[in-house]
Amino acid sequence: MLIIHVKAEEKIDYALKRYKQKQRRTQLVQELRERKYFTKPSMKKRQQQLKAEYKNKYYSENNN
Numbered sequence: 728m729l730i731i732h733v734k735a736e737e738k739i740d741y742a743l744k745r746y747k748q749k750q751r752r753t754q755l756v757q758e759l760r761e762r763k764y765f766t767k768p769s770m771k772k773r774q775q776q777l778k779a780e781y782k783n784k785y786y787s788e789n790n791n
Contacts, residue, residue: 729753 729749733742750756 729755 729746731742731746731749733739
């Protein structure tokens with residue numbers, strides 16, 4: 728659970744902004760989405776491999 732302490736004279740907009748930033752840093756929503764469905768370990772490895780290949784291709788094209 729994320730806890731944000733709101734100061735007495737702080738605007739609610741700023742408190743919401745801090746909450747959203749904290750949520751992004753902890754990657755809470757991303758983890759919940761990943762755990763929503765079971766993915767086999769072989770599929771996780773395959774996705775990581777495809778992502779790495781894409782990154783290598785992307786960076787090699789941009790560096791030339």
